[in-house]
Amino acid sequence: MSELQERYAASMMNTFGPPRLALVRGEGAVVWDDQGSSYVDLLGGIAVNALGHAHPALVDAVTDQLRTLGHVSNFFTTEPQVALAEKLLDLLHSSVEPVETPRPSSFGKVFFANSGAEANEAAFKLTRLTGRTHVVAMEEGFHGRTMGALALTSKAAYREPFEPLPGDVTFVPYGDEAALREAVTDRTAAVVLEPLQGEAGVNPAGDDYLRAVRQVTTEHGALLWLDEVQTGMGRSGAWFAHASSGIVPDLVTVAKGLAGGIPIGALIALGEAADTFGPGNHGTTFGGNPVSARAALAVIETIERDGLLAHAAGLGAHLREGLLADDRVVEVRGSGLLVGLTLTEPRAPQVYQHAFDAGFIVNPPTPDRIRLAPPLVLTREQADAFLAAWPGILDAAYAEQLPEASS
Template sequence: MSFPGTAQEHTGQEWTERYQGALMNTFGPPQRVLVRGEGPYVWDVDGNKYLDLLGGIAVNALGHAHPALLKAVGEQLGTLGHVSNFFTSEPQVELAEKLLSLLGQDGPGGGAGPRAANGRVFFTSTGTEANEAAFKATRKTGRTTIVATEGSFHGRTMGALALTSKQAYREPFEPLPGDVRWVPYGDAAALESAVDETVAAVVVEPIQGEAGVVVPSDDYLAEARRITSEHGALLWIDEVQTGIGRTGAWFDHARSCITPDLVTVAKGLGGGIPIGACIALGDTATLLQPGNHGTTFGGNPVATSAALAVIETIEAEGLLENAREVGDAIRSGLADHPLVAETTGRGLLVGIVLTEPKAAEIQQAALDAGLIINNATPERLRLAPPLILTPEQADGAVKTLRMLLDEASS
């Protein structure tokens, strides 16, 4: 099978060999060489079609080649592609205002109306950079200790890596910056024991994605807010993976009815165009001052226009509700399989916890069957498909996954 403009003279294997000869070996060999995407589907160089149930790891919120995103990026690039941060642009200001407005809404659907949260935004190009900005903001409190959770992932630059728990990521680069205290994720009692007047901030994900879609108890974030407030520490919510509609809400922490001090977002915000944001609320908004931080590409007109288009499309197409309904259908469609211990997550961040360590085997079988999924741990599979995924597409994926689970059980 070939497509106009994508016919290739070289096979996937040949491209992979060229990749291995030209790129650093930071990711290992690529699983496939992709050439085209449309909606929730992608095609590889050999003509194979896949239903993308990973969405670039929760990035491609609108799928591939969405007309709204293409229009926004093309028009902005044709008008004003980049300016330094000696200047600003209309989409940069509009996006900052929009994010603050979304944070000012109540409930999982953000339905209380358009009041803006009291805060300020610093734009970046990635989630890691958003977390670096938040890390620097915590230092301006005059305290240096940060409490982070086991199983966390906040990025791989030196500051963000210091807050990422996986030893295999951390050990080659130690000593890392910061005085970090580790506590079990979801354990409010352990958190209370770790936080005192020396702690600058507690950083926590509403759902741990990298760990395999691990969900804490419903009161965990509220307890974290209480504990940090009692000791004058900041509560920093990392919504890089969960934010911008992924879990069926603009921000997943909203369901806990709390106001954090710092919120970081990225991934789905640009729908595939690199952008992140560190959002500081209340008094925290004034911690970073001129000269304290900077970026070349953060707040770029093209990236901020893309993000506005993503948010507008999520609103216009009812994709928050779609994420909730389709995600629930996927979880319920797999939950009763004998090889599935439980399904986890919210919205279209779906975890599949297996009774046996067969995640890698099932992930590879799924790829061969035309489904892109992730084996987060030996016992956990992760799905983060585009928010545009239809019930019919999800139903077909569930049937294929159940077949693969049957084969792995035999």
């Protein structure tokens, strides 16, 4: 344990367990720890560092903005805040060719927060103003750690210590259209789901299921709320992971990669939902501050300028093909640079450790699954280095004796 890790243990609450590394700097998709070792970052701050580390465009934007206005509160507005709201609405509308006439009719409006959980909290509050309280959410979904967002998250280990939680929430199996149709009624305020479930190991909903959710919610007058906190802003190889389905949702939440590591979240509402909140219904001190907004604009501009959507789509396909080539991998899922795979045995913790030893940071969300969410600037050479090391990582992981299951 390094000196910095010891100081962490003495001063920080134990909400995350001991940190695996003490990182001191990064460049692109590579980070260095306080012992001088380098690692290819295939987790990207859990899908946050869209432009990697120390990207000049992000550094310059934040520095320039801090020289003018850093914070003004939401009694006032700034050019970056309004420009970002306009840009998000443009991206959401332009990324979909609707399969059917969309339910929402107005262009939309945005509420800025500081994180994905806060964006989801805002969306949850908005659903209450419909006059209904029932929400349908998905098994294995994850929407954040606030009390409201946690109420929409099915995992018992996350929920049970904090029950009772707010809301009248029904959980249905992800992708099960019959269960969805049975759960949604005329008293349902909203259906919330991720187009790709990140924390569960990258599970795709599929375009047909997303279309079915849109149809069911429209039939019952409920809102369709898509949590794109992890999947949005280019992560999937498109601005939004639901784009290929052709549907137009009522609510979309984004965060993580939106500002490339500067804290920000956003609730985007379309149609009648856009005008649901009024003064006093919700608020935030830091949300939409000019520094975060300027950072997000820089991230979006860089993704557009450098063709990172196409890069993420192509490199993600290359990674998935290479990972699946090993017969110890049962399945590889995902879109763009959000990749999940299932192993033949519950050896994800061992793979995680041996990947570290080989100089790569990956994530084991479940005992038999690995998740990759590298920066969108990951190079082909870095991806190929990981694929070349992958068989050896699996060899070392599978050579270990698995702990006996407790009775």
